[in-house]
Amino acid sequence: MPITSHVAQALCAALEYAPERAGEVAQALTAPPSPALGDFAFPCFALAKQLRMAPPKIAAECAARVRPDALIARAVAAGPYVNIFLERAEATRRVLGAIAADPLRWGSRNEGGGQVVVLDFSAPNIAKPFHFGHLRSTNIGADLARIFSFMGYRVVRKNYLGDWGTQFGFVIYAWQKWGDTAELQARAIDYLVELYVRAYRESEADPAVREQARHLFLRLEQGDPQIAALWQQFRELSLAGFMQTYERLGIAFDSYEGEAAVNHLVDTVIGRFVKAGVAEESQGALVVQVSAVLGREIAPLMLRKSDGASTYAARDCAEAIDRWERYGFSANIYVVSRQEDHFAQLFAALTRLAAAEQWDSHWPATCENVSFGYVRGMSTRKGEAVWLEDVLDEARDRARRVREEKSAANPRAFPVLSEAELAYVSESVGQAALLYFDVSSRRLSDVSFDWDTVLQFEGNTGPYLQYSHARMCGIFRRAAAEGLGDFDVRAVVACLADEEWALVLALRAFPAAVAAACAGREPHEVARYLYELASAFNAFYNKHTVIDRADPATSHARLALVRAAQVTLGNGLKLLGIRPLETM
Numbered sequence: 001m002p003i004t005s006h007v008a009q010a011l012c013a014a015l016e017y018a019p020e021r022a023g024e025v026a027q028a029l030t031a032p033p034s035p036a037l038g039d040f041a042f043p044c045f046a047l048a049k050q051l052r053m054a055p056p057k058i059a060a061e062c063a064a065r066v067r068p069d070a071l072i073a074r075a076v077a078a079g080p081y082v083n084i085f086l087e088r089a090e091a092t093r094r095v096l097g098a099i100a101a102d103p104l105r106w107g108s109r110n111e112g113g114g115q116v117v118v119l120d121f122s123a124p125n126i127a128k129p130f131h132f133g134h135l136r137s138t139n140i141g142a143d144l145a146r147i148f149s150f151m152g153y154r155v156v157r158k159n160y161l162g163d164w165g166t167q168f169g170f171v172i173y174a175w176q177k178w179g180d181t182a183e184l185q186a187r188a189i190d191y192l193v194e195l196y197v198r199a200y201r202e203s204e205a206d207p208a209v210r211e212q213a214r215h216l217f218l219r220l221e222q223g224d225p226q227i228a229a230l231w232q233q234f235r236e237l238s239l240a241g242f243m244q245t246y247e248r249l250g251i252a253f254d255s256y257e258g259e260a261a262v263n264h265l266v267d268t269v270i271g272r273f274v275k276a277g278v279a280e281e282s283q284g285a286l287v288v289q290v291s292a293v294l295g296r297e298i299a300p301l302m303l304r305k306s307d308g309a310s311t312y313a314a315r316d317c318a319e320a321i322d323r324w325e326r327y328g329f330s331a332n333i334y335v336v337s338r339q340e341d342h343f344a345q346l347f348a349a350l351t352r353l354a355a356a357e358q359w360d361s362h363w364p365a366t367c368e369n370v371s372f373g374y375v376r377g378m379s380t381r382k383g384e385a386v387w388l389e390d391v392l393d394e395a396r397d398r399a400r401r402v403r404e405e406k407s408a409a410n411p412r413a414f415p416v417l418s419e420a421e422l423a424y425v426s427e428s429v430g431q432a433a434l435l436y437f438d439v440s441s442r443r444l445s446d447v448s449f450d451w452d453t454v455l456q457f458e459g460n461t462g463p464y465l466q467y468s469h470a471r472m473c474g475i476f477r478r479a480a481a482e483g484l485g486d487f488d489v490r491a492v493v494a495c496l497a498d499e500e501w502a503l504v505l506a507l508r509a510f511p512a513a514v515a516a517a518c519a520g521r522e523p524h525e526v527a528r529y530l531y532e533l534a535s536a537f538n539a540f541y542n543k544h545t546v547i548d549r550a551d552p553a554t555s556h557a558r559l560a561l562v563r564a565a566q567v568t569l570g571n572g573l574k575l576l577g578i579r580p581l582e583t584m
């Protein structure tokens, strides 16, 4: 039984509550301001009203009636609170036991019970720059995908590529005018963006160009085979480029079907909006009014432009309906920033349609936009236009230099690595620096990026967490060399010191941190937790000797504690897409 439930039941007995109320008592439990004051605190304010007694008096009576047992050492009243002290050794045995029982799944829960969650993330545009928004979406979305599946959901990872829309008119125009096959093969994504920008610039000076681009896109929409073949080629080459980056990051999607793939459903869906009486004409365009649903003044959702072209919004309507029909999801989450209005309009229009057609009308409410803040200050050698690949290269090269400097200053702390190992470590540390930075604050806050800060081996950074993990692995290597490698992962120190106990408490908090990250769609909860865990480990390790040949029993127990910390840190890092390194 979890420790919290055990404590809640003991309190129930002391308060003469029915055992069914243990859940409610568990909810009320908090932690005292310092571990020296106890491990749980139960506030008596709510009871005071019922019993018409002063809270401190209730606390005193209740504390006197809590019966110590194998897990509960004692209860004392502290003002209006009942503070409970755990038997540290027994609690530790339970925590280490839970971790050892299934290390790879430690921290997971089956909250989802196999329900489907669709996660729409990354979604770069073909022939338009891949910008920071896409980088953050890729990272936060991939984290959420791992967190949801750890929580027992079936996750559908959807890369809804921006592979349709008027930008293709410009690209095709430019291609017909300036296209160079060798350039296209060599650097598809960059080259297509250049073509787009060049055509777009020309159209600003000459409106006839815009007209031609519009016409070309129309021909694409009508299925002109020559234009469609070009589009196909542009899409494939760009996707191949994006795939290299995804592979480098270890991210895979279940579907790369984007706006183009849903285009054939758009007319039918627009027809449904019209038939249901939800869409209306406005200045030649077809729109859905959503202000009334949202309770605020907001522009309508546009399904069709006055020139007859379908819109991004119309495609998203068709896509959302298709997802619902395909998966019957329990949540459909769009990890996209700075499109708050678009998604508010989209979900409201779907709500109106579902209500008017009288079908499964609850599902639009399970659609969510998970947005995030803006990153300031990142630029690479090539300047402000960021390509994920360049950022990753730069992170890798910088990580290598940082490690070189550090190992030159302190050779004993850094093993000599082969070139292959060094390459792997540099790549992993560079990625850790970038990926962790994104989640080191709550997703909605705007953040300032600084290369030197994110690459530090101390402080709240990805490399610090990796370094802590490598340090733990180093302890096991040394233990093996000293003949202490064979230890029981559940061994417990008889009388735990404060730093050991603080580490156990930190370990115990992991499943709750994962659950909070899932509930809040907030990978930062895991990041914050891992930083606390690593800090608790380092505080312990700086104070206590783990390997002592003269005292194998204590060594074994401390090794078991370090093993539990390493398992937990490793699981958490993996949720954030960061490689737990064994050496650094």
Ligand code: ARG
Pocket: 120, 123, 124, 125, 160, 161, 162, 316, 334, 336
């Ligand atoms: N391609 C879009 C952009 O770069 C993001 C797409 C997000 N997903 C969606 N279903 N609208 O802005």
